[in-house]
Amino acid sequence: MVNTISQQELQWAHQHWMTANYLAAAAIYLRDNFLLEEPLKPNHIKDSLLGHWGTCPGINFVYTHLNLIATKHKQSILLLTGPGHGFAAVLANQYIEGSLSQYYPEMTPDRPGLGNLIKAFCWPEGFPSHLNPGVPGCIHEGGELGYALGTAFGAAFDNPDLLVACIVGDGEAETGPTATAWHSTKFLNPRTDGAVLPIVHLNGYKISNPTIYSTMTDAELKSLFVGYGYEPRFVGPDHKEMAQAMEWAHQQITKIQHAARKGKPISRPKWPMLIMRTPKGWSGIKQLHKQKIEGSYRSHQVPGKDCKTNHESLSAVEEWLRSYKPHQLFPDGAIPEKTLTFVPKGDLRIGSNPHALGGNLRKQLVLPDPKTFEIKFSRPGTTLGASTPVLGQYLKHILIHNADKHHFRIFSPDELASNKLDAVLELTTKRYLWPQTEKDPHISPDGAVMEMLSEHTLQSWIQGYILTGRYGIFPSYEAFLPIVDSMVSQYMKFIELSAKYRWRTPVSSLNYVLTSVCWRQDHNGFSHQNPGF
Amino acid sequence: MVNTISQQELQWAHQHWMTANYLAAAAIYLRDNFLLEEPLKPNHIKDSLLGHWGTCPGINFVYTHLNLIATKHKQSILLLTGPGHGFAAVLANQYIEGSLSQYYPEMTPDRPGLGNLIKAFCWPEGFPSHLNPGVPGCIHEGGELGYALGTAFGAAFDNPDLLVACIVGDGEAETGPTATAWHSTKFLNPRTDGAVLPIVHLNGYKISNPTIYSTMTDAELKSLFVGYGYEPRFVGPDHKEMAQAMEWAHQQITKIQHAARKGKPISRPKWPMLIMRTPKGWSGIKQLHKQKIEGSYRSHQVPGKDCKTNHESLSAVEEWLRSYKPHQLFPDGAIPEKTLTFVPKGDLRIGSNPHALGGNLRKQLVLPDPKTFEIKFSRPGTTLGASTPVLGQYLKHILIHNADKHHFRIFSPDELASNKLDAVLELTTKRYLWPQTEKDPHISPDGAVMEMLSEHTLQSWIQGYILTGRYGIFPSYEAFLPIVDSMVSQYMKFIELSAKYRWRTPVSSLNYVLTSVCWRQDHNGFSHQNPGF
Ligand SMILES: Cc1ncc(C[n+]2csc(CCOP(=O)(O)OP(=O)(O)O)c2C)c(N)n1
Ligand SMILES: Cc1ncc(C[n+]2csc(CCOP(=O)(O)OP(=O)(O)O)c2C)c(N)n1
Structure with a gap:
């Protein structure tokens, strides 16, 4: 009742x-x-x-x-x-x-x-x-x-x-x-x-x-x-x-x-x-x-x-x-x-909610040493390697180092695997709450990867996450990031204005990884080439 | 049955x-x-x-x-x-x-x-x-x-x-x-x-x-x-x-x-x-x-x-x-x-639908003489005038001249009046099919103005309208047109590629009117200033 x-x-x-x-x-x-x-x-x-x-x-x-x-x-x-x-x-x-x-x-x-x-x-x-x-x-x-x-x-x-x-x-x-x-x-x-x-x-x-x-x-x-x-x-x-x-x-x-x-x-x-x-x-x-x-x-x-x-x-x-x-x-x-x-006091005042000044709440993100992920080779031209699988490993280690802090997420438009970042799935899962038709071990309610086919939703999720003092990364095909062009402009204006107020401690950066860049998109063709972001 | x-x-x-x-x-x-x-x-x-x-x-x-x-x-x-x-x-x-x-x-x-x-x-x-x-x-x-x-x-x-x-x-x-x-x-x-x-x-x-x-x-x-x-x-x-x-x-x-x-x-x-x-x-x-x-x-x-x-x-x-x-x-x-x-013949073949090659169906858009809309003045600095109300009149006359052809529409994100283009409402209405709570004489199922608060929907409507051989104009606050940045890039690529095929007769141009430009948006402030489009 x-x-x-x-x-x-x-x-x-x-x-x-x-x-x-x-x-x-x-x-x-x-x-x-x-x-x-x-x-x-x-x-x-x-x-x-x-x-x-x-x-x-x-x-x-x-x-x-x-x-x-x-x-x-x-x-x-x-x-x-x-x-x-x-x-x-x-x-x-x-x-x-x-x-x-x-x-x-x-x-x-x-x-x-x-x-x-x-x-x-x-x-x-x-x-x-x-x-x-x-x-x-x-x-x-x-x-x-x-x-x-x-x-x-x-x-x-x-x-x-x-x-x-x-x-x-x-x-x-x-x-x-x-x-x-x-x-x-x-x-x-x-x-x-x-x-x-x-x-x-x-x-x-x-x-x-x-x-x-x-x-x-x-x-x-x-x-x-x-x-x-x-x-x-x-x-x-x-x-x-x-x-x-x-x-x-x-x-x-x-x-x-x-x-x-x-x-x-x-x-x-x-x-x-x-x-x-x-x-x-x-x-x-x-x-x-x-x-x-x-x-x-x-x-x-x-x-x-x-x-x-x-x-x-x-x-x-x-x-x-x-x-x-x-x-x-x-x-x-x-x-x-x-x-x-019935007007609340202190931090319960809606305008004083601490999460709105995320910079104050932010804890240090523990980063692994990038050197550990070096692709070793004896002579130039002898080893074949790609960048995003290495980044996938790096991200996996960020997750390991920050496991207890729950303050780092990956936001991706159904492209994690396509972008070869799926090393993170050795450690975490893609997060989804509702039951799926078929059990997929890489999907669970607890995952750190957020995959939805909506660049707009991902962009607003990551904004909300970062502005409240957390960390995130948004990998996406270069061609489709312009979908959030205007959102990013508006977000940058918010950050620019925030810097004017000393009591707004800075928040972390919003990180994009642009993949499948223009000249690597010959296979999907012209519609997948848009280097405008 | x-x-x-x-x-x-x-x-x-x-x-x-x-x-x-x-x-x-x-x-x-x-x-x-x-x-x-x-x-x-x-x-x-x-x-x-x-x-x-x-x-x-x-x-x-x-x-x-x-x-x-x-x-x-x-x-x-x-x-x-x-x-x-x-x-x-x-x-x-x-x-x-x-x-x-x-x-x-x-x-x-x-x-x-x-x-x-x-x-x-x-x-x-x-x-x-x-x-x-x-x-x-x-x-x-x-x-x-x-x-x-x-x-x-x-x-x-x-x-x-x-x-x-x-x-x-x-x-x-x-x-x-x-x-x-x-x-x-x-x-x-x-x-x-x-x-x-x-x-x-x-x-x-x-x-x-x-x-x-x-x-x-x-x-x-x-x-x-x-x-x-x-x-x-x-x-x-x-x-x-x-x-x-x-x-x-x-x-x-x-x-x-x-x-x-x-x-x-x-x-x-x-x-x-x-x-x-x-x-x-x-x-x-x-x-x-x-x-x-x-x-x-x-x-x-x-x-x-x-x-x-x-x-x-x-x-x-x-x-x-x-x-x-x-x-x-x-x-x-x-x-x-x-x-x-049961495979259809001739124009009934789906791939041969004539509307897909809109350029072939396009009829001439009858345009009024712009001179008629001149703001007359005897000496500089004596008459106060604004550009969009004049454009509103011009658009109204386009509608008059093309009334029988039903091939011209205005697509606007709820900003027609705000952009002072509402002279067109002396002749036509904003189109909406479902009954409204209160009768508004400027809204009817037959209007030539399409107003929805979705720049994405407007952009896709106007693309579909133009590619099938018709005409349209999309007035919008300059600040919010970047919402359709990526759509416009993709559309321009479609047009660019189309030009390679002689059988694709050109379609009409997609016309934007950027209003409330950056320096006129002091009243709504920074969020309404985005001259990126
Ligand atoms: C806006 C956008 N984001 C991401 C992609 C990359 N992408 C290509 S196909 C696809 C999945 C499409 O799924 P669905 O619409 O169900 O098509 P189908 O399963 O029938 O192939 C994605 C995410 C894209 N093409 N466009
Ligand atoms: C994306 C976008 N398009 C257009 C506008 C212009 N605009 C400002 S307020 C408004 C109407 C908003 O209506 P609603 O969300 O119902 O707010 P309320 O009636 O509560 O003021 C519009 C279209 C805008 N601010 N953002």
Whole structure:
């Protein structure tokens, strides 16, 4: 049975959510009069209105209820926000829980700090409009949509105590990388890995279109996710429903993990996932200039964007912001203790999850001496050798030297054997959780090799794995690595920006091995020649 | 009720399939003794054994049964083979039906022609190992896996009489682009478009691993595809089952199309798709060197690859090839009339489908005079204008001028409005078939704008559309076009190779509009700056 949710918890949840909503909304619009202590005037409005409101209330909703789980179960939670354009929501929550002020001392939990926060969003020298390495708790920017889910699994591998919650936009769910990353549970070992809790944010709209998921019936959505291997549960915009769904999900995860950890793993476990329906721009402006705003794509970015010059828009924004009753949310300009009741403390704060600053957790990778793998020959031209089998031996020895640390993995698109790296299989296996038709001794739930025919999934897995302080290598035919060109650019930007923040200790490098290079691909022909990476 | 399949048809199917299997297998191994009229000797074996046997018998199985449909229903069928490494099978079928000899006169339907065919596969100056523009009937190479399904839909748009059959490998099905392309039916108009019949080739293995689909239960697979919106049907390695399934699929398609064309469209039509289970390397070597070959990943490429030097392998290959009884399949070295009974003629031959040589079908695109769209100004610095709204007007007029031709589409990742191209919506709509929660006048089943949040799907749609002789434009934020970098490289290689064949009349260009370029993306920040495309 699922824990019952108390009235106190529900009241808290609403209060917390409203607080985060106010902060996110205010951050998008206000450069002054942060608590609306005076009537709202054009000069209180920022000159350039950026950020994206539409997805924020949903993110806040998730954050509130994850806080409840974190506090009640002392559960370590890392949050990945697919729609990184909802940064204002994450920022609001990191301010509330105090993870932000660890690195931005001016973000104090008082009137001046609150003003600093609201003003700093999309402001010169302040924060940008999208999630970024400049805040703690973040291993995924969500600028280029599609990679949150795979990255979440990468973070969960070999982190048995971690719960990685992952918000997937229903727009984002249309991307190819997301559509196949759902299969990742088949590679997740409940005994030795953490869990991923995917939350599809079904707010119905993208930038200016309904999403595909919004045109599917509940039965179809359910069928889809059951097909992928999940146990989906629908949640509406209701705190009680959400709190119960979160409890249920947490319980399902615990059940699957306990069984596996007691040596009685559940076959083909049905991991929980949530399909959360909320109106886009929930709690925002209902209607403006005779057009529907809340529950429409018109909430996607900045509703009433002309509020600095248009009086009707300004009133609508003011009315909306006042609807949160800021004077009650922030008496004396500070967040009252009551709002913090179920906000976790210390490392349990989602924004302070240690795994997000993977460099701090990283242990030394023990490397074998490369000299040991030398191909010996007496005279040039007398010995025939190839490079990748030797690399295979080297990798095998990395695995031997690091066996107890569980922090090194090989990610390969079904090409390990083809790339002649299969010496590693003398020691480890390819990891797969579900039973196969025919027993293959080289496949087991414990393997260090991750093989899936999706370069996108591998790339997001390895990103999540490395950013949380581990090591990996991605061998691939040279011709097909350009598939992840754009992902790699985005990843490199994340690393480049991270270097700006001293508190982000560097993570390890992401290693590629390009095999079957252009001129060795005469046999497969032109389509297998693409030296662009 | 589904048409019954006659004994004659079944016998023919088996005979046809065996013929294609022999030809495909022989093409992989033999440089001589093509009909095994003498005992097989090492010098009859090609020096370098390329090509991929594993997927060939399944492709042949599909081809045989598509032939039956084409002949019986006079149905125009274009075939896309996801696993392009099964080229030997396509080649065999194009030889049998005679489409090959239209362009390769030496591929005569007699003993010398048969020898020419077998020898030419993976032979200097002959054919490569993968599908390529050097053969007719081909608009998709299938070298880089993942794009067949989306391309199939692109070919079907605005081709109401066409059936595009698409073989999707169960390995290929793991790729992101394929995993989301399934949603394409929601953009397919049964009144004005052709149909796509996806056939998942569930042969259980990839290069050296079981596929994910092979570890899913029938119930899960069914659930997945019902979730995507299809009516899936399982087919085993049995001619009767397959013939019935094909009849059923054809009938379902006809039903959906007739309803729509009579003005009574079925809401959310469940398009048929087949999940075809065959053993990998079906009908090939069962066991060799004490290892299972048929029904295993060991069939993926060239079973008994050491047959030029290893006697046991050579015997196994010989026994296998003789099991097809080549002397019966090719009396006097030619394919008997009986084997051709249900092989379609003329343009109904799959390899001769006119849509595959789109350049021949292409009609002139009527373009408006760009001068008409000039932004007039009296003195520099007096008028404010932007480029994309003007382009929007221009595109609108292209649509006006070509209204009756239905050969121009705009493919956009939910960014039409954001890119200020929405002038086109004064004339047309965004196309979507399924009902939306809220009526949006800019969305309808007839629109010329295709918006989906999947750059991969858009890229494969536009490729399929253009290669079949139509026109398209793909506007996108500059930052996110690198998502399709590798697809574009592969596409350009297809176009480059096509130019080598005079009979491949050029198709139109694939037009990109890069918007929100690097320095205009200050508001969305670093993640939205990626000028690499
Ligand atoms: C790969 C990619 N293509 C296009 C965009 C442009 N874009 C930004 S937000 C958005 C819509 C996202 O919708 P959804 O994921 O549902 O997020 P939400 O509605 O919660 O904001 C699009 C298409 C992008 N960020 N990434
Ligand atoms: C994107 C991509 N990654 C990797 C490969 C290498 N590769 C060639 S064939 C193959 C397995 C394909 O399996 P499947 O689609 O099931 O085809 P089949 O079993 O029918 O041969 C792989 C991984 C590729 N061609 N494309």
